[in-house]
Amino acid sequence: MTEVSNAYLSQLENGKTEQPSPRVLHKLAEYYGIPYNRLMEVAGYLQPSENARANKVGSLQAALMSDDLTDEEEKTVAHFIEFLRTQRATGGS
16 A cells, blocks of 8 residues: 555564665655654654654554554553553552
8 A cells, every 4th residue: 555565664664674765754654644754753864853852752652643443442552551550650569
């Protein structure tokens, strides 16, 4: 769907290709629903703005934002995150 070869995508996923072209990033941003500027920053083409640094999105957060989760799935993820935070606050006990 992105018109990017599976072989190239595999290289990106495995870290064998480190800086995809802006054209490839644009296609991936559109497909996954991730802001293009964010991908350009991660790839090193743009410097993050102060606002972007304050609102840093990690890879897991980006993945969750890009997926169409059902309401039930969103609730489950929210409960799991709360569980993890509780574990961290109590030292995992």
